[in-house]
Amino acid sequence: MNIHIMTLFPEMFEGPMGSSMIKRGREDGLLTLEYYHIREFSKNKHQKVDDYPYGGGSGMVMTPQPIMDAYRHIKSRCKGSKPRTIYLTPKGKLFHQGMAEELAKEEELIFLCGHYEGVDQRVIDEIVTDEVSIGDYVLTGGELPAMVMIDAIARMIPGFLSCDEAYEDESIYSGLLEYPQYTRPREFEGNKVPEVLLSGDHEKVRLWRRKKSLEVTAEKRPDLYEKYSLSKEEEKLLKKKK
Numbered sequence: 202m203n204i205h206i207m208t209l210f211p212e213m214f215e216g217p218m219g220s221s222m223i224k225r226g227r228e229d230g231l232l233t234l235e236y237y238h239i240r241e242f243s244k245n246k247h248q249k250v251d252d253y254p255y256g257g258g259s260g261m262v263m264t265p266q267p268i269m270d271a272y273r274h275i276k277s278r279c280k281g282s283k284p285r286t287i288y289l290t291p292k293g294k295l296f297h298q299g300m301a302e303e304l305a306k307e308e309e310l311i312f313l314c315g316h317y318e319g320v321d322q323r324v325i326d327e328i329v330t331d332e333v334s335i336g337d338y339v340l341t342g343g344e345l346p347a348m349v350m351i352d353a354i355a356r357m358i359p360g361f362l363s364c365d366e367a368y369e370d371e372s373i374y375s376g377l378l379e380y381p382q383y384t385r386p387r388e389f390e391g392n393k394v395p396e397v398l399l400s401g402d403h404e405k406v407r408l409w410r411r412k413k414s415l416e417v418t419a420e421k422r423p424d425l426y427e428k429y430s431l432s433k434e435e436e437k438l439l440k441k442k443k
């Protein structure tokens with residue numbers, strides 16, 4: 202997958218996109234990241250990229266010319282005719298795991314990171330295929346949301362996760378939160394690891410984990426729990442005492 206990012210602050214991406222799993226994915230050739238500094242595309246003699254809003258009001262609006270020129274430059278380097286182009290905005294559709302899985306199937310993705318009071322609407326009408334928000338709060342720009350999305354999308358690319366990191370039984374994917382995890386030592390500062398995890402009985406461990414998942418979801422995310430339909434086995438598990 203080739204990811205193209207239009208931004209006024211490419212340096213913000215260096216740490217998060219150059220560390221840990223994303224770094225490895227890039228080294229393994231599973232994804233490429235390219236940054237396009239919007240300011241460098243400005244034809245204004247002072248390389249201006251924003252201006253006052255027509256109709257008045259506070260703040261500045263990003264002007265169309267540098268963004269459109271950056272976009273055309275990117276498109277000339279892309280496979281396919283209309284690459285998915287994502288504009289990060291608190292006005293967008295809420296990002297979720299299903300969206301990450303769907304976007305992970307694309308060969309090319311373009312991200313447009315806005316700043317100030319946003320981007321001239323004509324740019325959005327012309328090039329944007331998806332307007333996305335990462336949650337109901339306001340951030341100073343689209344860079345952090347873009348990185349959040351790229352992280353979630355990258356790990357859904359086939360081959361990114363090893364088999365034992367397989368995502369089928371992780372939080373959210375199944376509709377439930379994950380069960381609690383423990384590692385050595387067996388006792389730490391007086392607190393013991395649940396006995397069943399030391400038993401070596403795989404079936405008992407599986408049932409214990411499923412029960413914990415259900416309990417933790419009911420307690421912390423009643424909204425998820427309500428949507429989840431219990432299997433026969435799960436109903437039995439919940440009826441059993443302790």
Ligand code: 6GU
Binds near residue numbers: 290334340343346
């Ligand atoms: Cl995508 N952008 C900004 N500026 N703020 C946000 C957001 C996006 N998602 C949540 N808050």
